[in-house]
Amino acid sequence: MSQGTYLKDKAWLYLPFFGTIILVSAIILLLPYGTVYVQDRMYLSFFLATIVLCVALFFIGTLYNVLIWMQGKGLSGSPERRLLRVVMKSLRFVLSRRFAKVTAVFVKDALYLSKLKDRSTLRWLMHLLILGGFILTFALDLVVTVALDLVNYEPMIVETGWAKIWIRDFGFEVGGLMMLLGLVIAAVRRFIYKPKMVRTELPDAVSILFLLGVVLGGFILEGIGITGSIAGHTVNQEYSFVGYAFSLVTPSSWGQYYDQAWLIHGVMSALFIAYIPFSKLFHMIATPIAIEAEQMLPSGVKPG
Amino acid sequence: MKKLDISRLDVLALMRYDACTRCGECTSTCPTGGEAQDVELVTPRGKILRLKELYKKQYGLKARLLGPKEIPEEQLKELSSRAYECTICGQCKTVCPAHLDTIEMWENMREFLVANGLAPLPAHEQIVKSIENYDNPWMQPRTQRSRWSKRIEKEVKIKDANKEKCDVLFFVGCTAAYDPNIRDMAIDTARVLAKAKVDFGTLGNEEGCCGSTMMRTGLFESTRGMVQKNIERFEKSSASIIVTSCSGCYKTIKQDYPKVGKVNARVLHITQYVNELIDEGKLVLDKKVEGKVTYHDPCHLGRHNGLYDEPRKILKAIEGLDIIEMERNRDEARCCGAGGGVKTAFPDLAQKISTIRVEDAEKIGADILATSCPFCYQSLKAATETKGSTLRMMDLMELVRMACSDGQ
Numbered sequence: 001m002s003q004g005t006y007l008k009d010k011a012w013l014y015l016p017f018f019g020t021i022i023l024v025s026a027i028i029l030l031l032p033y034g035t036v037y038v039q040d041r042m043y044l045s046f047f048l049a050t051i052v053l054c055v056a057l058f059f060i061g062t063l064y065n066v067l068i069w070m071q072g073k074g075l076s077g078s079p080e081r082r083l084l085r086v087v088m089k090s091l092r093f094v095l096s097r098r099f100a101k102v103t104a105v106f107v108k109d110a111l112y113l114s115k116l117k118d119r120s121t122l123r124w125l126m127h128l129l130i131l132g133g134f135i136l137t138f139a140l141d142l143v144v145t146v147a148l149d150l151v152n153y154e155p156m157i158v159e160t161g162w163a164k165i166w167i168r169d170f171g172f173e174v175g176g177l178m179m180l181l182g183l184v185i186a187a188v189r190r191f192i193y194k195p196k197m198v199r200t201e202l203p204d205a206v207s208i209l210f211l212l213g214v215v216l217g218g219f220i221l222e223g224i225g226i227t228g229s230i231a232g233h234t235v236n237q238e239y240s241f242v243g244y245a246f247s248l249v250t251p252s253s254w255g256q257y258y259d260q261a262w263l264i265h266g267v268m269s270a271l272f273i274a275y276i277p278f279s280k281l282f283h284m285i286a287t288p289i290a291i292e293a294e295q296m297l298p299s300g301v302k303p304g
Numbered sequence: 305m306k307k308l309d310i311s312r313l314d315v316l317a318l319m320r321y322d323a324c325t326r327c328g329e330c331t332s333t334c335p336t337g338g339e340a341q342d343v344e345l346v347t348p349r350g351k352i353l354r355l356k357e358l359y360k361k362q363y364g365l366k367a368r369l370l371g372p373k374e375i376p377e378e379q380l381k382e383l384s385s386r387a388y389e390c391t392i393c394g395q396c397k398t399v400c401p402a403h404l405d406t407i408e409m410w411e412n413m414r415e416f417l418v419a420n421g422l423a424p425l426p427a428h429e430q431i432v433k434s435i436e437n438y439d440n441p442w443m444q445p446r447t448q449r450s451r452w453s454k455r456i457e458k459e460v461k462i463k464d465a466n467k468e469k470c471d472v473l474f475f476v477g478c479t480a481a482y483d484p485n486i487r488d489m490a491i492d493t494a495r496v497l498a499k500a501k502v503d504f505g506t507l508g509n510e511e512g513c514c515g516s517t518m519m520r521t522g523l524f525e526s527t528r529g530m531v532q533k534n535i536e537r538f539e540k541s542s543a544s545i546i547v548t549s550c551s552g553c554y555k556t557i558k559q560d561y562p563k564v565g566k567v568n569a570r571v572l573h574i575t576q577y578v579n580e581l582i583d584e585g586k587l588v589l590d591k592k593v594e595g596k597v598t599y600h601d602p603c604h605l606g607r608h609n610g611l612y613d614e615p616r617k618i619l620k621a622i623e624g625l626d627i628i629e630m631e632r633n634r635d636e637a638r639c640c641g642a643g644g645g646v647k648t649a650f651p652d653l654a655q656k657i658s659t660i661r662v663e664d665a666e667k668i669g670a671d672i673l674a675t676s677c678p679f680c681y682q683s684l685k686a687a688t689e690t691k692g693s694t695l696r697m698m699d700l701m702e703l704v705r706m707a708c709s710d711g712q
Contacts, residue, residue, distance in 0.1 A: 064365050065322060071363070072315035073412075082315075109403055116401035119329060123401075197328030199344070204326070278365070286322035287402045293319055294405070 009081040021059050025052045031149040035157050037225065037232050038262045047266040054274035061277025062285060102292055110288035122185065129182030130211075131284070137175035144168055159235050168232075169239035176218050177242050183212045207281055214272050217265040221258075223247040228255015305374045310359050312419040317412045320404045321356045324349065330396035330406070335639040336389050336646065340656045345386045348396040348406055354383050355413065384422040387413055389653060391646045392520060393639035394607035407608060410644070414522025427649040428521045435530075439512045440478040450508040452480070452487040453494065460498040463505030465541035470505035472497065472577075473543035473569065475557065477550035478513050479678040485685070486678045492701040493549040493574055499708045500587040504547075507537055516556040521645045524560070531564040538569055549574040549701060551604035551677035552643075558609065573605060575614040575676050578704060582621055589707035592624035595696075597703070598670040599627070600661065600684065601637040602677030615676050615700055622707040630664040638664060640675075642683040658687035665695055676700040 029048055038044050070079035070086070077085075093099060108114050111131070117124040144167060147153040155161030156168065186208050190198055222243025225233035227250045237244045254261075276282055310318070330348040331338050337346030344350040358379065362372035387410070396406040417423035424432065431441045439446055453462055463470045474497060480490040497504045512534050515527035534557075538546060546569045548554040554573040561567050572580075581587035599619060605611045612634045619627050632638045641647065641657025662684060665673045673688070673695045675681055685697040 061365065064368075068310075068359075068363050069315055069318040069322070071310050072313045072318040073311060074315040113401065115403060119399060119401060123327070197331050199326065199328055199349070280326055283323055283325045283402070286319055287325065290316070290319040290323035291403045293316055 013080040051270040054270035057274040126185040133178030223250040312416040392644035393603040418522040442482040465505035472504040477553040500581045514553040516552040551602040555604040596626045597672040600675040640680040642679040658683040662687045
């Protein structure tokens with residue numbers, strides 16, 4: 001392959017890729033965050049810098065892993081060229097008639113985890129709670145960010161608004177509780193029951209404990225917000241039912257550390273995102289892709 | 305520094321290495337890594353994690369930033385040896401909650417090991433030489449391939465498909481053709497075809513090894529020539545149906561040959577074809593055969609090809625048989641231990657696995673252990689004999705032949 005083609009492939013892949021990262025970073029940095037609960041803007045700035053860095057690391061790590069896949073047998077050209085072709089074919093696939101069928105398989109196998117359900121109800125429930133909680137929380141985060149910072153949706157801002165109560169308070173609690181339950185089952189199974197099939201090495205322990213720290217941190221933060229009567233936590237606290245329970249055992253004096261707790265929770269969440277492509281948690285991305293790849297990829301990429 | 309060439313791993317396989325959730329579901333049911341030895345590196349999870357760990361040392365982000373690391377030779381050799389302690393039975397594919405097609409992964413992993421000069425194992429090299437020199441893995445001369453048919457030449461008309469036109473080409477396979485203890489499988493198949501008045505023939509001494517043994521040991525590229533030759537023979541015979549009584553040949557011709565060239569004829573396993581003959585009324589099973597029979601699903605027929613009902617339908621069609629299932633059956637069936645080159649390179653391990661399977665049949669009180677694959681037959685029969693079991697090992701076609709009245 002000529003040097004010119006090689007550089008062209010790289011340019012076609014990396015320019016849109018880094019352009020997207022810059023665009024996402026710019027959106028994150030430029031949003032007004034007028035209704036954010038943290039009072040000290042320094043903490044907010046530090047968090048934003050961290051999340052931008054972590055999101056960039058997530059994308060770069062994911063791309064790097066995908067480029068390793070593209071070094072495999074099946075297509076010709078540089079890994080970058082192969083990836084571009086696969087992306088283009090996948091986009092065309094999205095517009096094809098087979099897409100609906102593949103989507104159904106995706107929902108059944110990758111989201112509902114049908115096969116795991118047949119083998120172990122407990123492990124299926126554990127995974128479904130963690131995955132479902134993660135997806136719910138992520139989706140709510142997007143909805144809340146758009147509602148608060150782009151459209152200034154009043155019911156999401158005022159403390160008595162329906163959206164504030166049911167989405168910002170109740171919705172996040174449900175998502176967090178789902179993850180918490182799933183993680184507790186995982187931790188008890190892995191560290192206490194220790195079934196023979198489970199192999200626990202440092203990365204396995206770190207993945208569970210770190211995520212558990214993030215989720216618990218969120219509830220502790222909510223508890224501190226309620227007990228310290230921080231803005232946004234003064235009425236209808238019972239809708240944040242888990243955070244409310246935590247507030248009952250949290251001294252009110254802890255309210256003065258709300259900003260610090262908010263920053264720790266935020267930074268941990270950001271670090272968790274950055275950690276995904278470099279850990280076993282990457283299976284959250286790779287498994288659904290692998291399940292669908294056989295149907296989505298062009299025939300040339302398939303084995304044989 | 306020796307650099308691993310990951311371009312020999314499939315794109316899908318590389319994805320699947322990342323998609324493995326490390327849950328360990330595969331470890332407990334794996335016949336070689338889990339049940340027989342309890343060695344993590346032999347289990348699917350162990351192999352995936354080790355291979356990934358090794359290639360990430362040279363291709364991972366850290367390697368990109370700080371330079372690739374040398375992989376100790378002994379680590380590579382250990383992985384290679386352990387990768388061959390797998391029968392490629394596909395039990396891991398059945399249980400994997402991440403839907404990984406592990407059968408494809410292991411075959412591809414072996415191709416990768418061969419391409420990187422780490423395989424095949426010395427024990428397999430002898431078989432490769434035999435196939436290259438004699439066209440069969442049993443070091444037997446080509447002229448002896450059709451000897452099995454001498455016993456029935458007066459009784460059954462078998463056409464020479466190289467010279468005469470016939471509707472059905474019976475692809476005998478090396479094991480049934482050469483192993484004196486297995487020859488009855490070929491004989492019974494021919495008898496059953498004759499009873500149904502099928503116009504059939506074989507390629508006689510011209511039949512070449514299907515290539516299964518080499519493909520399962522990672523030598524797919526080396527088989528292209530022999531596959532092409534066999535396809536040419538098929539085309540020359542002008543048969544519209546190719547029937548195999550060997551599950552390994554069936555998988556190879558059905559799934560692997562199309563990667564090399566087009567096979568125009570319908571490829572059927574004898575269990576499929578016999579069902580068609582029964583349904584069409586061409587084969588009548590009118591004799592009673594007494595016995596408490598259990599069926600062992602060969603991996604190449606079951607998990608690799610999804611043929612679970614066909615053999616059972618045949619058994620049900622035979623009057624007098626009491627059919628009972630082993631606890632592990634159909635897609636959960638235990639492996640016999642012979643596949644994937646394990647019997648050649650690790651005979652003790654293969655025997656251990658086949659003994660476990662025989663015990664499965666004994667536990668349910670069966671008199672007859674039936675199967676429809678010469679490799680399974682060979683290894684399970686050896687296990688019954690070593691164990692001193694009262695189980696009678698039978699090929700499905702033997703039962704069918706017994707159920708056909710003489711007048712047919």
